[in-house]
Amino acid sequence: MKANKDIIRALNKVLGQSLIAINQYFLHARIARHWGLEALNENFYQQSIAEMKWSDDLIARILLLGGLPNLQDYGKMFIAEDVPEMIDCNLRLEKQKFDIITDAVTLCESNQDYVSRKLLVGLKDGNEEYEDWLETQQDLIEAVGVERYIQSQMNNDTP
Numbered sequence: 058m059k060a061n062k063d064i065i066r067a068l069n070k071v072l073g074q075s076l077i078a079i080n081q082y083f084l085h086a087r088i089a090r091h092w093g094l095e096a097l098n099e100n101f102y103q104q105s106i107a108e109m110k111w112s113d114d115l116i117a118r119i120l121l122l123g124g125l126p127n128l129q130d131y132g133k134m135f136i137a138e139d140v141p142e143m144i145d146c147n148l149r150l151e152k153q154k155f156d157i158i159t160d161a162v163t164l165c166e167s168n169q170d171y172v173s174r175k176l177l178v179g180l181k182d183g184n185e186e187y188e189d190w191l192e193t194q195q196d197l198i199e200a201v202g203v204e205r206y207i208q209s210q211m212n213n214d215t216p
Contacts, residue, residue, distance in 0.1 A: 061168050065124035067161035068173060071180065072115040073130050074154040078108040081134040081150060085143045094210040097140070101147070104187055111180050118176055140207055144194045151188040158184060 086101035116126040135146035158181045165174035198206045 060122035060124065060170065060173075062124075063164060064161075064168055064170050064173055065119055065122055067164050068115055068119050068122075068177075069124070069127040069130075070157055071154075071161050071177065072112055072119070072126060072128075073132060074150075074157050075108050075112040075115060075180075076128065077132050077134055078150055078154065079105050079112065080131075081136065082108060082147065084134070084136060085147065088137075089140075089143070089210070092140075094140070094207065095212055097143075097210040100190070101143075104147075107183060107187075111183065114176055115180075118173060122173070140210070141195075141198055141203055144191050144198070148188060148191040148195070151184055151191060155181065155184050155188065 082101045082105035086098045086105060089095075089101060090098035119126045135149050137143035137146045158177055162174055162177045162181065165171070165177060194206075197209075201209075
């Protein structure tokens with residue numbers, strides 16, 4: 058199956074963002090684990106795995122459309138040095154991804170590629186869920202203070 062080259066480029070751009078997210082979230086998970094923040098480690102780690110699965114779906118779709126998945130064009134990761142910054146960095150990446158995914162969805166709609174659109178909408182939904190979780194964490198830090206928030210992340214019983 059051959060697809061519009063613009064769609065393949067857009068899917069590769071989304072893939073690039075997902076690859077950045079895999080690495081950024083994995084690194085933040087391991088930093089959190091090193092600091093003893095097991096709940097935060099688990100959340101970041103699970104999000105890294107979700108991004109890996111989404112990347113796999115994107116790679117499969119790009120290959121099906123006759124394109125070549127680009128696994129080499131990495132953009133900038135946002136790496137943090139403390140907990141509030143981790144959450145902020147991850148939120149910045151999610152907002153960046155949202156804009157790129159939204160543009161790709163619009164392109165797919167205009168080219169009547171509804172299968173790629175459906176895949177991207179699923180990614181966008183996951184993106185919005187995680188963005189909401191991150192914003193909730195920022196609200197919690199503001200409400201209870203960073204010290205109490207960090208203490209709440211020390212065990213894995215916290216959602």
